[in-house]
Amino acid sequence: MNASVRIGARSLLAHRRRLFGTVLSIVLGVAFLTGTMVLGDTLRANFDTLFADANAGTDAVVRSARVLDAPDVPGGIRAPLDESLTERLRTAPGVSAAEPSVQGAGQLIGADGKPVGGQGPPTLAGNWIDDPKLNPYRLAEGRAPAAPGEAVVNRGAAKAGGLEVGDSTVLRTPDPVRITVVGIATFGADADGMGPSTFTALTLADAQAHLTPKGSGQVSTVRLRSDSLSQRQLVDEVQKLLPDGVEALTGADATAQSTADVSGRFLSLFTTLLLVFAGVALLVATFTIHNTFAIVTAQRTRENALLRALGASRRQVLGTTLGEALAIGVLASALGLLGGFGVAAGLKALFAAIGFTLPTGGTVVHAATVLLPLLTGTLVAAASALVPALRAARTAPLAALRDTAVDASAQGRSAAVRKAVGALVLLGGLPAVVVGATRGPSLALTVGGALALLAGTVVLGPVAAVLAVRVLGAPLPRLRGVTGALARRNAARNPGRTAATATALMVGVAVVTLFTVFGASVKATLDDTVSRSFAGDLAVTAPATGAGGSGVSPKLAPAVAALPEVGTAVGLGRGAARIDGHGARLGVADPVALARVTDLGRVDGSLADLGTDGLAVSRPEAEAHGWRLGSTVQLQFTDTTAAFTVRALYAGGGVAGDYLISRPAWEPHRVQDADTLVVVALRPGVTVDQGKAAIGRIAAAYGSPQVQTRAEYAESSASGVDTMLSVVYALLALAVLIALLGIANTLTLAVHERTRELGLLRAVGQTRAQLRAVVRWESVLVAAFGTTGGLLLGALLGWALTRASDGAGTGSFALPLGRLAVVALVGPAAGVLAGLRPAARAAKLDVLRAVAGG
Amino acid sequence: MTAAARVEEAVKEYGAGETRVRALDGVSVEFAAARFTAVMGPSGSGKSTLVHCAAGLDTLSGGRAWLGETELSGLGDRELTLLRRERIGFVFQAFNLLPTLTVRENITLPLDLGGAAPDREWLDALIDVVGLGDRLQHRPSQLSGGQQQRVAVARALAGRPAVVFADEPTGNLDSRSGGEVLGLLRSAVDTVRQSVVMVTHDPAAAAYADTVLFLADGRLVDTVQQPTAERVLDRMKALDGRRGKAAAR
């Protein structure tokens, strides 16, 4: 065996306890990375096979070529087709069967009266397609809907809503439709549904009545199959018969598109998010590992010097140290890979716990999912060990004879260089962050500045460590006497080490703080939006996020307005159009009435004059496009493109959004009508409670949307932020855990290194308890340093990110002091925990052996 | 007779400015081949510095050093490393062995580093002489101090280097263990014509040598051939006296 390899392997075995923390850091980081990738692979593959299986019988799909990209609708919004097209296609050459398909949004109400799903994935409704080969759903129980009011629901929705065959419930389309469940269906052969989405199938006539704009004679798509032609041939054949603006595509292409809509949009976002957190965990691990190697190498200076004296070349010493790191990297990555499968299951459970159930199915692992984490873990280990290994290779042979391991990172010439470089980077980063956040604002500049800040902080760490330990530890000697003084001096005596240890925690805490501040600011912005612009007393909404939900029935607002308790009730509808090449949301309302119950700020022009070709635009949006009163704007709808004139400008950032058009203007272009919000102003003398009760009674007949006070409405619009934050905290917990492991590990190594010294202290009468306290307080000091740095950095970056991502300049910034105080307390408290094991080991020292041994 | 190693007008200075120390002050010394040379002198006289520089562990500030025909002054780190690996054996006062390797692996370490196959017969003979045949698989921490130094000597001899340098190899040992280590070095000189240079403070140890060089204040001040412990002691006293007088003056 090669000498370097053998020496590396031996020292690896001999020091395996010391390297435990390193291995664990890599295992955790790699496990998280693997878990994320396995979950992504599995979900993607499941979606793929699911769609392919469910749509296997469909050879071609005919649909409108006019499509609007809408932010919330996967695949965009398409214009409907004329139903008569189905008949013509049925008799086309080569076509064996043609079935109309109607698709829209419909939210089921469960047996408990609560909406089923709607928090992210779509809630779909449509018609039951009678030809089983063309229907992606299969009946698992009961029968197909045959009479008005009969419905089939997918098995997942039935389970979630506690619905069984024979049950009656309501489907919000958003007009409430009373339905009786006559059957339960699977998506494809045996999936509970199309991913986590819900689906309710009605008869064709019912579906047309509730989901198409005209109420009859329209369909969304026509599905075809052919026994004689290939998919391509069928499409070519059918294409000849289609009117302008209608397209045919093969079943395979249609499936690929729906898969891409799901995997492309939702899954990539989802896995990217998780990968970011895996990245944070690995970054923190890098600091921890680097530190361990730096310490272990320093402790091994004599051995390395001896090797050099005996004729080991620099490269051999470098190879030994790096080889050791690589071996650890490979081993730990392999363990992490195994752990990753557990993590994948855990992540799934985490998302299920917040009501976001991911589709089930066999675990799928691609080669890349095995290779990438293995490679990343190994590289992280090797890269972390590179600088210590280079330092080891530079060991002078004579170091074997001298007392070594003097840390000069806070003094001397290299410290001067370090200070200069760190200060430069910091001085470059800070203005970049501030300018990026305030002028522009420019997200790229801010992020660049943030990275520079982080780098500067890392470089300046040792210098800051001395200062921080002095300041943070100032009360210790008074509080804890000699024990406290020793702890403080120990924390300061290896500033480089203390800084590197604390940096890991600092990065973790900084990211936690950043998200906390950013989340609080988003909440404050939402809150502000409501309190600034919502002038009504009550709001009626059907809370939903993402592509879920179906909104509030447009018939509700007039019904509420008719109540004697109510002064004004205005429904705010949601329209969509492409403006200047981008999909945009339109507010659809009676603008004058809306102005009475919401605060649109200063209005230039006249809201009363919108008519059917007028547009009201928020001032920031108008400025961004260079529009003024009287400008003409082209609005591309699903059916036509129409010219609108800007007739009013109002303040932005409110509940009304950026564009407002009147109901008559939207009417000809509407797809499936729904209000997102009904704003209610009560008559004078009516209490909020009375009003709430009265509206609640009426709302029951419209699918029971929620009636909320202003405060409740503000609260519920921000509730998604809290859910998001809890997920982020859970994901960041890993990074923080790795950082704490790093502290524990460094201290254990330090205890090992100071064996003689500790023995001496014990010999002159220090009790075990005192010894434990010294180590524990040192741990607390390091954790406090990391936490403080992280809080400062995170708060600054949180502020910058909030400002930089707020292009319109209407957002708010909030510093959630309560939550940050919790972080500030938890950090040092976790330091106590991290110090437990090293303290126990220090206390176990045998006095004689410690003094005599070496 | 050619010298196994020599230095000429060797100067070694440590530090700079106020704290400058001149450890070697223009020494010229020859270490004869196939001979046992002892280097003696008061503490701080530059003995360690001399052998370090002669062995390529450190570089001179002035003057020149040769190992056989090779001049060390011109060599870079790579060449010096190879030189130490292949042509020099070294025994320190303590911490000679890698704690993680076995006794046998420690002995063959320089050979392994160069990827050279050890000469089995020589190795077996060496292990036999060192008398640690039954301890080959042990770790250094399981050996006594004397045994550890014997292993270190065996390692220094294993590659049949041009010169073995030893810096107070018996400094930490009692006289019996020390005697064993010195006996090993002596027999290497006698049986395989090994050149050995040894720093020591102990007149009894110096008596094992063929020649004793005396250093003081970084200079060569005296040489004794075929020493006995008494003669060395006398010479040391004489030198001390001279130094004392010099100091008094």
Ligand SMILES: Nc1ncnc2c1ncn2[C@@H]1O[C@H](COP(=O)(O)OP(=O)(O)OP(=O)(O)O)[C@@H](O)[C@H]1O
């Ligand atoms: N790395 C160093 N830096 C500064 N001065 C040094 C260094 N190494 C040695 N010296 C100085 O050089 C002089 C000679 O030291 P050297 O170690 O060679 O003495 P020595 O004769 O081996 O002493 P001893 O018998 O105590 O081992 C001493 O004054 C010593 O302080």
Ligand SMILES: [Mg+2]
């Ligand atoms: Mg010496």
